[in-house]
Amino acid sequence: MALNQDKVGETYPSYTYEVTRAKIHEYAVALGESDPRYLSDGDDCVAPPTFAACFTVIPGGAALFADPDLGTHPALVHGSQRYVYGDRALRPGDHLDCTPRIADISIRGSNEMLTVEVECRFQDTGELAVTSEGVIVFLGSAPQTEEGAA
Amino acid sequence: MSAIEVGTQLEPVTQPSNLTASVMYAGASGDFNSLHYDQDFAGQVSPTGGIIAHGMYSMGLASRALTAFAGGPENVLEVAVRFTRPWPLGTSSTFGGEVTEVEDGVATVKLWGDNEDGTRILRGTGRIKL
Numbered sequence: 388m389a390l391n392q393d394k395v396g397e398t399y400p401s402y403t404y405e406v407t408r409a410k411i412h413e414y415a416v417a418l419g420e421s422d423p424r425y426l427s428d429g430d431d432c433v434a435p436p437t438f439a440a441c442f443t444v445i446p447g448g449a450a451l452f453a454d455p456d457l458g459t460h461p462a463l464v465h466g467s468q469r470y471v472y473g474d475r476a477l478r479p480g481d482h483l484d485c486t487p488r489i490a491d492i493s494i495r496g497s498n499e500m501l502t503v504e505v506e507c508r509f510q511d512t513g514e515l516a517v518t519s520e521g522v523i524v525f526l527g528s529a530p531q532t533e534e535g536a537a
Numbered sequence: 538m539s540a541i542e543v544g545t546q547l548e549p550v551t552q553p554s555n556l557t558a559s560v561m562y563a564g565a566s567g568d569f570n571s572l573h574y575d576q577d578f579a580g581q582v583s584p585t586g587g588i589i590a591h592g593m594y595s596m597g598l599a600s601r602a603l604t605a606f607a608g609g610p611e612n613v614l615e616v617a618v619r620f621t622r623p624w625p626l627g628t629s630s631t632f633g634g635e636v637t638e639v640e641d642g643v644a645t646v647k648l649w650g651d652n653e654d655g656t657r658i659l660r661g662t663g664r665i666k667l
Contacts (some may be wrong), residue, residue, distance in 0.1 A: 434610070440568075
């Protein structure tokens with residue numbers, strides 16, 4: 388079943404994420420990071436840039452996958468990912484408001500490319516923390532041509 | 538940071554992907570797709586027939602090389618990658634990059650990730666503050 392093109396532009400409900408020191412540590416260790424600030428117990432603790440994966444990839448897609456009118460299915464791969472950052476690195480104690488939106492649905496051969504944008508803002512100032520743009524490739528579900536469907 | 542100009546290379550990062558690394562990344566990122574640690578499941582759905590690393594693990598390592606070059610996460614403006622080929626578990630990959638443009642205090646860096654078998658698993662771009 389093909390994805391529903393009418394969903395392009397749809398915004399899903401915002402969710403919140405709290406950045407914690409333990410999660411930054413865990414993420415940095417998983418990547419073999421050596422910057423001591425990622426492992427710091429002090430005020431200098433910051434998160435590595437792709438720490439944003441923790442609150443954008445799975446949580447950002449959750450509402451879309453739960454939407455029965457969108458038509459997602461499990462045969463998929465992560466095609467590409469982009470993060471654009473605000474003015475400062477994330478720190479423990481940051482609270483973020485994250486809003487997913489379907490930015491695009493396109494077809495490449497027999498596959499469909501769904502672009503999910505998640506805009507994440509600091510709850511206290513409203514300033515941009517990070518924007519995530521992920522492309523999920525749904526394998527084999529592109530609509531058939533009229534000829535093929537006849 | 539001095540002498541950053543077009544052609545300057547990042548210090549490469551080489552990292553193995555094995556079951557421990559994959560489970561650690563799954564736990565850290567919250568992405569528990571069985572494709573990344575369960576051989577029975579991967580045997581049915583994986584493009585390689587085996588377990589493959591998270592794409593985001595490879596992006597994290599490319600970003601690690603970029604961020605070290607930038608002098609910290611506060612200097613990273615943007616990271617964007619395409620996952621061009623799967624990274625089979627049990628192999629190492631190396632991530633690096635090269636400055637392609639310097640303008641108005643911002644450097645654009647071409648990023649890449651190469652598996653030990655020579656396959657390019659990731660291509661991307663970063664932008665950093667100088």
